[in-house]
Amino acid sequence: xxxxxxxxxxxxxxHGYFFFAPNPGPSHLLKCRLYWDDGRQPMELWFPDRQRQxxxxxxxxxxxxxxxxxxxxxPAEMPADFPDPEGWRRQRAxxxxxxxxxxxxxxxRYGAARVEMVRxxxxxxxxxxxxxxxxxxxxxxxxxxxxxxxxxxGEELP
Amino acid sequence: xxxxxxxxxxxxxxxRGWNRFWFSPRLPHTLALVRLLGGSMLFYTHLVWARDLEGxxxxxxxxxxxxxxxxxxxxxxxxxxxxxxxxxxxxxxxVAALLVFAALAVGFFTSFVAPLAWLLAVSYCHRLNGALxxxxxxxxxxxxxxxxxxxxxxxxxxxLWRKLRAQPVPEKSVWTNLAIRLLQLHLCIIYLFGGMxxxxxxxxxxxxxxxxxxASYEYQSWDITWLAPYPALMSLVSHxxxxxxxxxxxxxxxxxxxxxxxxxxxLVHGGIAVFLGMPTFGMAMLIAxxxxxxxxxxxxxxxxxxxxxxxxxxxxxxxxxxR
Numbered sequence: 001x002x003x004x005x006x007x008x009x010x011x012x013x014x015h016g017y018f019f020f021a022p023n024p025g026p027s028h029l030l031k032c033r034l035y036w037d038d039g040r041q042p043m044e045l046w047f048p049d050r051q052r053q054x055x056x057x058x059x060x061x062x063x064x065x066x067x068x069x070x071x072x073x074x075p076a077e078m079p080a081d082f083p084d085p086e087g088w089r090r091q092r093a094x095x096x097x098x099x100x101x102x103x104x105x106x107x108x109r110y111g112a113a114r115v116e117m118v119r120x121x122x123x124x125x126x127x128x129x130x131x132x133x134x135x136x137x138x139x140x141x142x143x144x145x146x147x148x149x150x151x152x153x154g155e156e157l158p
Numbered sequence: 159x160x161x162x163x164x165x166x167x168x169x170x171x172x173x174r175g176w177n178r179f180w181f182s183p184r185l186p187h188t189l190a191l192v193r194l195l196g197g198s199m200l201f202y203t204h205l206v207w208a209r210d211l212e213g214x215x216x217x218x219x220x221x222x223x224x225x226x227x228x229x230x231x232x233x234x235x236x237x238x239x240x241x242x243x244x245x246x247x248x249x250x251x252x253v254a255a256l257l258v259f260a261a262l263a264v265g266f267f268t269s270f271v272a273p274l275a276w277l278l279a280v281s282y283c284h285r286l287n288g289a290l291x292x293x294x295x296x297x298x299x300x301x302x303x304x305x306x307x308x309x310x311x312x313x314x315x316x317x318l319w320r321k322l323r324a325q326p327v328p329e330k331s332v333w334t335n336l337a338i339r340l341l342q343l344h345l346c347i348i349y350l351f352g353g354m355x356x357x358x359x360x361x362x363x364x365x366x367x368x369x370x371x372x373a374s375y376e377y378q379s380w381d382i383t384w385l386a387p388y389p390a391l392m393s394l395v396s397h398x399x400x401x402x403x404x405x406x407x408x409x410x411x412x413x414x415x416x417x418x419x420x421x422x423x424x425l426v427h428g429g430i431a432v433f434l435g436m437p438t439f440g441m442a443m444l445i446a447x448x449x450x451x452x453x454x455x456x457x458x459x460x461x462x463x464x465x466x467x468x469x470x471x472x473x474x475x476x477x478x479x480x481r
Contacts, residue, residue, distance in 0.1 A: 009234035012283045012298050019292055019352040019403075022359030024367055027376035048376065056379065057206045057438050061289045063376055065220055068288050094229065098288065101225050108218040124373035127386040136375040136383065 026123040027063070028070035030102070031144070034112040045106070069098055070119050075148050119145040180339055183330030185453040186311035189337055190265070191460065193272070193309035195445045196300040197263030200279060203297055203438065204259055207282075208252060214286065215239055215248055221288045229287055239285035255282070262304065265314020272309060276301040293439040299344050300446055307337025313460065341449040346407035353404030362400050365393025372433060379435035399426055410450055423447045 008014050030047040045052075047066050053059040072095040078088045103115045121143045125134055207214055214220060221229075227240045242248050255278045261271040279301045283294050308331045310316040320327055361367040369392045372382050385392060402409070402422040409419040424444065431440025448456070 006234040010236065010280070011302065012235070012280045012295075014233065014235075015295060017292070017295065017348045017351045018355045020367065020371055021352060021355030021362070022357075023361045024370040024374065027374055029376070055206060055209075056435055057203065057293075058209045060291065060436065061206075061214070064289050064291050097225055097228070098221065101219075101221055105213065105218055105220045105222075109213065122375065124370050124375070125383070127369055127373075127389065127392075130373065130383050130386040136373065136378070136381075 024124075026121045028067050028145075029120045029122060030066045030069070031118045031120050032106055033116040034106060034110050035114040035116075036111070037113040043110070043112075065102070066119075069095070069102065070121075070145075072098060073119070073145075077148065121145055180336060181332050182335055183332050184335035184338060185330050185457075186308055186328070186334050187313070187453040187456045187460070188448060188451055189304070189307045189309045189334050190312035190314060191456050192300060192341070192445055192448050193265060193268070193304050194263060194313050195448070196297070196304060196442070197259060197275070199438065199442050199445060200275060200297055200301060201256060201259035201263055203293065204252070204256055204279075204282065207286075208256075211248055211252055212245060214289065215242065215252075216245065217243055221286075223285070226285055226287060230284060235284040235287075237281045237284035239281060265310040265316050268310025268314055268316050269308070272301075273305040276305040291436075291439065293436070293442050296348075296439070296442040296446055299348075300341065300442070303337040303341040303344070303449075306340065307331070307334040309334070309337070312457075338449050341446060342410075345446055345449065346410065349403045349406035353400055353402075353406070356400045356403065362396055365389070365396045368392045368396040368399070374434075377434045377436070379437075380433045382433055398422070402426065416450060420447060420450060 032045045032047065034043045034045065036042075047053075048059050048063040050059055053062050072091060074082075074088055074091045074095060076092065078085060078092075082088050099117065103117055106112065106115045106117075123141050123143070125136060125138070125141065130136075212219070215223075217223065223240045223242070226237070230236075238251070239248075242251060258271050258275050258278055261267060262275045276298070279294075279298050283290060283298060286294075308328060311328045311331065311334070317327060356362040356367070359367065361370055369386070369389075372378065372385070402419065403426075406419055406423075409415040424447075427440040427443040427447075429440075430443075431437040434440075
């Protein structure tokens with residue numbers, strides 16, 4: 001494979017084709033809270049947000065930013081049974097760098113003094129819940145993800 | 159007949175088949191339609207970045223240039239957009255890229271803009287790692303094949319220009335066949351790995367996967383969760399999807415099963431486009447699937463669809479006759 005590596009990397013073949021595999025699962029969003037020093041009220045922004053991001057492809061780009069940040073997540077403390085300590089350090093550094101870049105982007109764009117960012121998991125309803133009349137956006141289906149706890153690993157995106 | 163003779167004949171037969179598969183000249187109409195639609199998709203995909211060019215490419219982007227470059231460290235990935243700092247330069251380069259994609263779509267200086275469009279699409283992908291998804295993978299695959307084949311030999315401004323200057327119109331080309339064959343094989347690989355990836359997931363075995371796809375609020379563009387009381391139907395859709403995706407690489411070649419494989423592609427990708435909020439991805443996959451549609455069909459359908467322009471173009475680029 002190493003022989004083909006330059007070609008594969010350069011031509012952007014260095015990815016897998018998954019398309020809702022292995023399982024369609026919960027979505028991951030970013031809830032951001034922006035603060036200013038001049039007395040303005042804090043503002044809450046969600047990424048993705050259907051109301052703010054259009055056309056659909058533009059919305060989907062923001063969705064992918066949130067999903068792929070979540071995919072990078074590994075906890076700050078390496079779990080004792082983690083198989084690859086060096087891999088963990090690399091991935092943690094990548095996650096922290098990307099998260100910091102997202103915060104800096106929002107801080108710069110809105111001129112905010114401080115930005116808080118939380119990853120939020122939104123699970124799909126079961127058929128029974130849907131038949132019982134529960135809405136897809138029911139608040140009980142959202143869960144804020146702490147930075148310390150490992151997230152699911154290995155879920156790929158369509 | 160000795161064993162040696164039998165083996166020689168068998169190898170010669172395979173050699174002829176190999177050459178016929180890859181190196182038979184092919185008419186341009188299918189690849190030209192892929193160019194027209196795929197080029198339009200590339201144009202639209204990149205046009206949407208203009209909604210927030212600074213936010214995705216500028217020095218304070220979601221993923222700034224230095225971080226994007228750092229993420230690609232150790233690989234051979236490269237993007238010209240890593241080195242752009244000024245807003246004016248960013249816009250100038252983006253408008254130039256849009257012009258290239260538009261030129262590809264309409265077939266203007268196609269043999270020059272097609273490889274350039276592929277290089278640009280790849281460069282954008284390397285810059286935007288972290289905001290990409292299946293659409294970008296398919297866009298690049300289509301652009302790669304267009305860069306190889308003679309996609310400007312039909313349905314193009316190049317073709318009309320030749321007509322105006324009374325120049326001969328190219329007919330069959332080995333390069334066009336190579337491009338179509340590569341696109342066909344890429345599709346088989348894409349579906350095979352997509353199908354095998356699904357086989358690792360228990361929801362696809364149980365039959366719940368379709369439900370959990372349509373019940374995802376973030377993906378959903380048309381709510382069909384009223385299907386909840388019909389678990390058997392949802393299981394059927396899940397299982398047919400996995401079966402079709404895994405065996406596409408076998409079903410799409412025989413003439414008997416090809417229409418079934420392509421009809422299922424229309425249903426699956428049409429469904430993704432309409433119900434799962436990814437019209438661009440769904441359409442890009444269908445554009446790629448055109449690689450399996452014979453040139454004569456494409457020519458007939460296009461002529462029928464565009465009427466008088468089609469007749470003009472037919473005169474310009476010649477009728478499809480499988481010589």
